[in-house]
Amino acid sequence: LAKTTQPISMDSYEGQEVNITCSHNNIATNDYITWYQQFPSQGPRFIIQGYKTKVTNEVASLFIPADRKSSTLSLPRVSLSDTAVYYCLVGDHGTNTGNQFYFGTGTSLTVIP
């Protein structure tokens, strides 16, 4: 099981770029990296997913180094509405095991005015 390690919490001012790093030293060859966002009193929401190098969508970018032992979620110019908990998941979705859905406690991001 490729467990993940994230900082428990982070603070950032509005308008800044925020980078949240996730460590996954035991990532397997077939594992993908997925990030979710959870607002208070809501269920998690898919943000982005990648395998290697860089992935970008309208919400965030995901940077994955060559060794894939870590990944960084980058949120450009955060606003107060980006205050949420961010989860990093690692797993091979080609296997039928629940081990790939390990959310853990995530990183609580607070955006300050």
Place this chain on the structure above:
Amino acid sequence: DAGVIQSPRHEVTEMGQEVTLRCKPISGHDYLFWYRQTMMRGLELLIYFNNNVPIDDSGMPEDRFSAKMPNASFSTLKIQPSEPRDSAVYFCASSRTAGTGILSYEQYFGPGTRLTVT
């Protein structure tokens, strides 16, 4: 689409009572997941189904918990008897297949059921 629907949104019950949580997944999704979230343990997967068949229930904490999916549009999570330590938010999520035997990475979560057992 209405998204994943869960009921009730809030449930308060006394210890020893039976609790049934309900979920309607997004139409066309063939995977359904039940999660539990607490401050201490975070978000934990309890069980998930593929085409109404339970695939992995290793996260179910004990025999007091059971889950069923009688058809593609309905699932229940039952706790009998309930205990105060079962107090948590229970989420249902659904997902579709991305390819043969491959689960999509994108799960859609419901609003959750906040369960309080006194």
